[in-house]
Amino acid sequence: MSECDHPARAARLAMRRGEWTGPTKHAVPGYVQCNLVVLPRADAYDFLVYCQRNPKPCPLLEVTDPGDPAPHRLAPGADVRTDLSRYVVYRDGQRSEERTDITDLWRADSVAFLIGSGMSFDDALERAGVPKGQTWLYETAIETEAAGRFAGPMVVTMRLMSPAQAVVACQLTSRFVYNHGAPLHMGDPSAIGVDLEQPIVGPPLQDIPEGQMALFWGCGVTPQWAALRSRVELLIGHAPAHAFVTDRLSDQHCLP
């Protein structure tokens, strides 16, 4: 398959050339997408252990070798410095700037972490009869397991659906073990400390609509938040909904 025929490679090349600066959500159906976290090697050990201790929000799909920007396993030939459409740079825990290229920030000790994204199962849900809809992001009262300097609350995505669709969503996302797996909660949002009126992303809600059920999955924003709270010197992440598109087919990669 030539690059032009390969939707994931074509998307990454368009981003590399600066022609694609918009979101990837729903834009490259069928391919596993990843959250990105780039840290100096000095912080990488604790971050690795943090991901290991929190597999639901932080399913780690690839760790690059220090200084090597190529994710050889998920997308041979790709370069994490140029092949995302939009990055956010944080310095000492503070949001500094957005970029479409991070080549000049990449260092000999930079390590990239690619963390499975729930965007990978949205298409599969749709094919199974659960239509795409709004996804909310919320902070919860669930504390993650700390590792070294990394700690903080679990961030979740919330999707609303009928009870019958919720059964299908439990069945189907259980197979996506490397992309957050099964829901970590469903039903009453307050049971996990979610305040419907205070989303991180999405429109504030008063109540769950009649006949709908709220389902919550671990979210790859969690480790980014933990890294920020710890005020690491330099953290580069993907901009929300601007994920790294891998060559892995989500229907295949999901199998444990």
Place this chain on the structure above:
Amino acid sequence: MSECDHPARAARLAMRRGEWTGPTKHAVPGYVQCNLVVLPRADAYDFLVYCQRNPKPCPLLEVTDPGDPAPHRLAPGADVRTDLSRYVVYRDGQRSEERTDITDLWRADSVAFLIGSGMSFDDALERAGVPKGQTWLYETAIETEAAGRFAGPMVVTMRLMSPAQAVVACQLTSRFVYNHGAPLHMGDPSAIGVDLEQPIVGPPLQDIPEGQMALFWGCGVTPQWAALRSRVELLIGHAPAHAFVTDRLSDQHCLP
């Protein structure tokens, strides 16, 4: 539940007291068992990345903090220095000695890695109609993904069963994502470079018996072999079939 009533805790305490020095295989049914690898902190980062890159043979269930011998998540109150029945010590890549206690070898920079074991699903297979039988260990021609100094061939377990049982085994072990998951191969052993006459553990075979099928799973011995090949200064592992017994119920822990 008191310690006496809790099979996993009772087993660990008997090992701590030196009263239990035999294998744990099939001995504490229903509880997740783990392979143990203890390494100095200096080798721990590459080993963590090695496990991340090879999740089938190396499903990492817990990493202790440097110097802390307590696996707080899998077995609160346990101590990896005393609570296994038998250890093997390797120095500079050479097998040095066996022990029933490693307290005097534990250092301020020691890190313990607990890696899910296929022993965790043997009981579940039996309840699903796949009787317990011989398990073989073989080296394969499959190369693992290297990380730093760690590299080497994949080691697998092999089980023989009827084709109907093989279908059940695929279904059931797919759920045990933190304990090697689904088989990585079934059928012709030579397709993955397995020489039936040269097992690491188990009786040599000439052929697969008529009507039987060979199923192969990633094995937690793989990372121990990789660590040995790299001639790390000090590696402490569990003795084969003398695993760490956790408090996790295998029927619960398996769920992604």
